[in-house]
Amino acid sequence: MKSTYLRWAAFFFALFHIYCNIFASISELWLSAIHFGGFCAICALMANEHEDLDSTSIKFWINIALAGIAIATSCYLILFENALYARETEYILSDYIFSLIAVGLAIEFTRRTTGWFMPVLILVSLSYILFLGRYISGVFAFPGLSLETVLYRSFFTSEGMFGLTAQISSTFVFMFIIFGSFLLRSGAGDFIVRLAQCLAGRFTGGAGLVAVIGSGLMGSVSGSAVANTVSTGVITIPMMMKSGFKAQFSAGVVAAASTGGALMPPVMGAGAFVLASYTQISYLTIIAASTLPAVLYFLTVSYFVRIEAKRLGLNPTADEHSEKVSVVLKEGWHFIIPMVVLVWFLVSGRTPTTSAAFAILSVIAASWISPKPMHLNDIFDAVVDGVKTMVSTALLLVAVGIIINVVTTTGVGNAFSLMIVEWAQGNLLITLILVALASLVLGMGLPVTASYIVLATLSAPLIFDLITQAQLLEALQVGDLPSNVTATIGLFGGDPVIALQEMPLEMKQLIRQEMLEPELLTGLLLSAHLIIFWLSQDSNVTPPVCLASFAAAGIAGTRPMATGLTSWMVAKGLYLVPVLFAYSPLISGSWPERIEVFIWASMGLYALAGILQWHLEAKINVFIAAALLLSAGLLMWTPLPIYYHLVGATILVAIVIMQSRQNKPPLPVTESTPGVNND
Numbered sequence: 001m002k003s004t005y006l007r008w009a010a011f012f013f014a015l016f017h018i019y020c021n022i023f024a025s026i027s028e029l030w031l032s033a034i035h036f037g038g039f040c041a042i043c044a045l046m047a048n049e050h051e052d053l054d055s056t057s058i059k060f061w062i063n064i065a066l067a068g069i070a071i072a073t074s075c076y077l078i079l080f081e082n083a084l085y086a087r088e089t090e091y092i093l094s095d096y097i098f099s100l101i102a103v104g105l106a107i108e109f110t111r112r113t114t115g116w117f118m119p120v121l122i123l124v125s126l127s128y129i130l131f132l133g134r135y136i137s138g139v140f141a142f143p144g145l146s147l148e149t150v151l152y153r154s155f156f157t158s159e160g161m162f163g164l165t166a167q168i169s170s171t172f173v174f175m176f177i178i179f180g181s182f183l184l185r186s187g188a189g190d191f192i193v194r195l196a197q198c199l200a201g202r203f204t205g206g207a208g209l210v211a212v213i214g215s216g217l218m219g220s221v222s223g224s225a226v227a228n229t230v231s232t233g234v235i236t237i238p239m240m241m242k243s244g245f246k247a248q249f250s251a252g253v254v255a256a257a258s259t260g261g262a263l264m265p266p267v268m269g270a271g272a273f274v275l276a277s278y279t280q281i282s283y284l285t286i287i288a289a290s291t292l293p294a295v296l297y298f299l300t301v302s303y304f305v306r307i308e309a310k311r312l313g314l315n316p317t318a319d320e321h322s323e324k325v326s327v328v329l330k331e332g333w334h335f336i337i338p339m340v341v342l343v344w345f346l347v348s349g350r351t352p353t354t355s356a357a358f359a360i361l362s363v364i365a366a367s368w369i370s371p372k373p374m375h376l377n378d379i380f381d382a383v384v385d386g387v388k389t390m391v392s393t394a395l396l397l398v399a400v401g402i403i404i405n406v407v408t409t410t411g412v413g414n415a416f417s418l419m420i421v422e423w424a425q426g427n428l429l430i431t432l433i434l435v436a437l438a439s440l441v442l443g444m445g446l447p448v449t450a451s452y453i454v455l456a457t458l459s460a461p462l463i464f465d466l467i468t469q470a471q472l473l474e475a476l477q478v479g480d481l482p483s484n485v486t487a488t489i490g491l492f493g494g495d496p497v498i499a500l501q502e503m504p505l506e507m508k509q510l511i512r513q514e515m516l517e518p519e520l521l522t523g524l525l526l527s528a529h530l531i532i533f534w535l536s537q538d539s540n541v542t543p544p545v546c547l548a549s550f551a552a553a554g555i556a557g558t559r560p561m562a563t564g565l566t567s568w569m570v571a572k573g574l575y576l577v578p579v580l581f582a583y584s585p586l587i588s589g590s591w592p593e594r595i596e597v598f599i600w601a602s603m604g605l606y607a608l609a610g611i612l613q614w615h616l617e618a619k620i621n622v623f624i625a626a627a628l629l630l631s632a633g634l635l636m637w638t639p640l641p642i643y644y645h646l647v648g649a650t651i652l653v654a655i656v657i658m659q660s661r662q663n664k665p666p667l668p669v670t671e672s673t674p675g676v677n678n679d
Contacts, residue, residue, distance in 0.1 A: 032162035037074030172273035175356035181386030191332035208305030211236035215257035228258035251552035252566030300573035443539025523588025604635030617659035
């Protein structure tokens with residue numbers, strides 16, 4: 001934003017959001033409408049600056065007109081909402097006009113910010129609910145609704161554009177993006193990279209490990225893979241290349257590590273707030289359960305870095321002149337204060353928006369005990385940068401509400417679940433593969449948050465149903481059953497396995513509530529949504545549309561598609577760790593159970609990384625690969641007794657020791673070496 005007027009408009013627009021989030025003095029529908037209209041206007045006016053348009057250009061005045069129309073549309077909803085209710089929701093001409101304009105603005109501005117996929121998806125969805133569904137046979141048939149009904153539900157109610165996702169955007173997401181902007185403006189980015197260099201620079205592949213740790217720490221603040229890639233990649237990609245890593249691998253590692261930023265607590269990006277709202281599980285519970293899986297993901301990326309460094313024969317990058325951790329922490333310890341404040345307020349029971357507000361204030365306060373305190377102009381710039389970062393996310397989250405409205409109204413979600421059930425035949429692993437493929441297709445055109453929203457709406461109930469069946473079956477086969485449960489099973493022949501397969505979902509839900517503990521059900525529900533949340537992240541690193549990989553390729557000067565393939569390989573944890581969510585207590589179990597799964601899985605993932613790289617401490621062969629595969633299976637298959645895990649760990653350790661000895665360089669020959677003829 002170059003224009004002074006636009007920057008001030010963005011600043012006051014942000015202050016309005018902060019005021020409403022703290023004091024809650026406006027209805028959620030009105031706040032969402034203002035949120036949408038304001039960001040449409042900002043997006044239109046920013047286009048004039050980005051394209052250097054002046055008053056002689058037609059596009060300049062088109063953007064001005066679109067900004068004015070967007071503001072007028074929001075004002076119309078606020079001013080005439082009660083009049084519509086007084087007419088008993090009977091539409092008049094002006095209602096049609098402004099509702100159509102709102103939908104049109106959502107389509108146009110998502111096209112500008114995210115490309116054509118989202119607008120086309122919105123148009124297909126609206127066509128389906130209006131008339132297209134009647135021409136489709138089978139489970140996806142739908143008779144259609146009138147234009148008036150669709151527009152009313154899309155514009156004037158909390159079921160469409162200004163529904164749950166828009167409310168999340170105007171509250172949680174907005175506040176945390178402003179918080180991240182303040183942290184970055186205060187200099188936290190440089191501190192994170194320096195700290196990562198101190199922590200990892202002395203290990204094999206140190207420069208790559210610096211990139212992984214730096215991206216993980218930065219991502220926990222920004223929650224955006226692309227922003228994370230750009231902010232840390234400009235430092236870490238050249239650092240990796242200088243230390244001996246190939247440019248393409250360096251870019252792929254940074255893109256993969258930056259993608260994991262949205263998985264790392266305490267922020268986890270916009271999707272985590274959507275997840276919390278969808279599941280009604282507290283945000284604190286979500287970030288607590290997500291910590292160990294996030295560490296597993298970054299360990300997986302680190303394994304690829306270490307193995308590649310071993311393959312290339314690279315040495316640690318740090319030397320005696322490197323900074324010490326104590327020195328870096330002494331100079332930048334104040335950057336930790338805002339994160340502590342954020343977690344403290346969340347733990348104490350404050351809302352995420354209030355916690356973010358106090359965290360923002362703590363960034364300003366903490367900066368005054370540093371050599372570079374934040375002055376008024378720094379605060380102003382941080383707010384404006386946050387608004388600029390928020391534009392595409394805000395417009396996307398409002399527009400995706402149209403699709404959610406179509407899915408919930410028409411029952412497409414149930415039909416999609418039935419289709420997967422038919423294809424998978426009740427097999428959880430096949431279901432996960434089908435959902436992963438669906439995520440891959442959606443990710444080609446949708447950003448991560450939108451991909452998660454659509455997939456969660458379509459398939460989360462199905463995955464939850466499948467992962468609870470094993471727990472439910474175990475509960476039914478062990479111990480005395482309540483009389484009503486016994487009677488229900490008796491209706492289907494008395495066999496619990498057959499009964500669970502044949503009984504309606506409503507009956508199964510009642511038995512779940514009767515037989516399973518509420519804490520376990522909550523954990524299983526969170527597991528189902530986290531599976532989808534993780535799989536949705538693959539759009540950042542999977543060709544043909546992988547924005548984080550493209551951003552990294554631009555920094556490294558490599559081919560975008562080749563870089564995308566590399567980042568997709570390095571980010572294999574996105575597919576492997578969610579399997580643990582479904583088949584182990586990594587999310588739903590007690591903390592001792594979670595830690596046990598984490599320990600064995602961290603070793604099993606190293607074995608799998610060695611197979612994928614065809615290298616561990618040294619190059620492997622078919623026999624070693626088979627042994628590593630056996631080791632990974634024994635380590636990661638949770639139902640096995642502990643002695644099987646110990647066998648798997650022994651195999652892995654034996655291979656590492658054997659290869660380390662084979663790969664150890666011979667001692668140098670010197671004159672003092674006895675028994676050696678040096679002539």
